[in-house]
Amino acid sequence: MEDGPGSTLSTGQLPMALPLLYGANYSVYVRIARIVFAEKEVAYEQEQVDIFSDSESNSRYRMIHPFGKIPALDHDGFLLFETSAITRYIDEGFSGPCLQPTDAKRRARMNQIIGIADNYLYQELVWGIYVEGVEKPARGEARDHGRFSKALSLAPRYLEVMDAFAAQAPWMAGADISLADLHLVPIFAYFLKAEQGQQILQQRPALSAWWDRVSSRPSVKSTDQVS
Ligand SMILES: N[C@@H](CCC(=O)N[C@@H](CS)C(=O)NCC(=O)O)C(=O)O
Structure with a gap:
């Protein structure tokens, strides 16, 4: 399992939860985040959210993404939406190959x-x-x-x-x-x-x-x- 950003696990500290990605697999933007997780080889969980349905769970999801789009990310209570912010967070916050040029x-x-x-x-x-x-x-x-x-x-x-x-x-x-x-x-x-x-x-x-x-x-x- 991948440690989270800035985490130094020592005795008595709880390990950080796996990042949780919200969104359906059909979504272009959700797939971008999934591809980035895969390139970095970072383990994560996914909760399927079909944003085009009128389900009750979608109204709860709006607490996470106020504009009702997918994806969103929850990493140990740190909530993030906007795919570009999510992918940069995954790239910078976890080990694995760097996916942004330094030049x-x-x-x-x-x-x-x-x-x-x-x-x-x-x-x-x-x-x-x-x-x-x-x-x-x-x-x-x-x-x-x-x-x-x-x-x-x-x-x-x-x-x-x-x-x-x-x-x-x-x-x-x-x-x-x-x-x-x-x-x-x-x-x-x-x-x-x-x-x-x-x-x-x-x-x-x-x-x-x-x-x-x-x-x-x-x-x-x-x-x-x-x-
Ligand atoms: N700017 C957003 C765009 C996300 C987006 O448009 N997602 C689509 C699915 S691919 C969506 O949620 N559409 C629902 C809608 O527009 O009602 C991001 O970068 O995350």
């Missing part, structure tokens, strides 16, 4: 890519293309054609930009894998379930090679199940 420029690149993922890619590639293009038709629901075509028109430009980053180094922020790569994985995993996503990626060789590298990581394979 200022590379760290800025990592932060930039996480910002791009949160502010552009997640909405268009997941909600615009995957949800409208794959999930809604599979559920027999009507597609929002405007939403879908807007996302399809933006995606090639988004991938062109990501391809340029991927062409600079094996990983998004340099020679070593970082939180930037791990943050992108669940977004790309949904996007590539759409045939259009596959086609757009095929036109970007550096990004395709990056996807082959990152998607073969054990941390990515072991968090593949979404239900």
Whole structure:
């Protein structure tokens, strides 16, 4: 078992509880945290929270995440929400490979890519293309054609930009894998379930090679199940 941040276990001290991650496996953001735990090889527990259901337990969960999103983390009573804060806490608070560059420029690149993922890619590639293009038709629901075509028109430009980053180094922020790569994985995993996503990626060789590298990581394979 992994000791917690700052803990020096000595006689008479209770061991810290395992970090508890709240959230459902289908969630892009929950999966980012799961991948980071796996990369660090940190043991944790997970309580499935289906944020889209109206269950009683969800109203209790709102005490932990006041904005009703997943994930959230409880580490020995220390409550945290916002995935970027959670993944940095896991990286900095536990042993295992460091997932953030120390060089200022590379760290800025990592932060930039996480910002791009949160502010552009997640909405268009997941909600615009995957949800409208794959999930809604599979559920027999009507597609929002405007939403879908807007996302399809933006995606090639988004991938062109990501391809340029991927062409600079094996990983998004340099020679070593970082939180930037791990943050992108669940977004790309949904996007590539759409045939259009596959086609757009095929036109970007550096990004395709990056996807082959990152998607073969054990941390990515072991968090593949979404239900
Ligand atoms: N800024 C949040 C975003 C989390 C987020 O949007 N999670 C989605 C699931 S992937 C969610 O909870 N959606 C529920 C909703 O929007 O009502 C973070 O970084 O943790």
